[in-house]
Amino acid sequence: MGYVYLFLAISLELLGTFLLKYAAGFTKLLPSLGCLIAYGLCFFLFSKALLSINLSVAYATWSAIGIIASVFISIGIFKETINFLGIIGVVLVIAGVILLNVYGTSH
Template sequence: MAYMYLFIAIVSEVIATNLLKATNGFTKLFPTVSCLVLYFVCFYALSKAIKFMPLGVAYAVWGAVGVIFITLFSVFYWKESVNLPTIIGLSLIIIGTILVNIYGGSHS
């Protein structure tokens, strides 16, 4: 159940963030309303996910997967470029998320 909510949070956040760019500074009505609704869905689903899993783990996965997919969208849809430091940074995020998932669930 936790990962279903987390999946919904990630997908809605990725779409909302891409719509954020499409709002053109909140001057376009449809992208603006859609963006805000999807951010609400995102945070609602994330709040449900953390009822079933540690906050640190949920946030690490949500953030890492979100930033990776948003970067992919920015490259392929928005035609933005990515440089080597960005790729290294994304790799470190992935490594960090894996470590948090392996060790972040333990409570000492």
């Protein structure tokens, strides 16, 4: 169940980040409220995930999935670009998460 909570937390964090872009420095009411609610719920669910997943594994997984998804969101929705070194950085984060999940902690 911990990974279900983690997946939901990551999804809400991505929603909050997406809304943060539209909140325009918290000057737009509805995106700002949506952002705060999404972040509040994501941290609640993350805390539930930590009841059964080690913090290091959960946070590394959260970070890696968040980075990958936010890159795709920024490219696909906001038409932002990423250069070759940025792609290398994302690949290194993914490699680090895989190593941490496989070798980094005792389960």
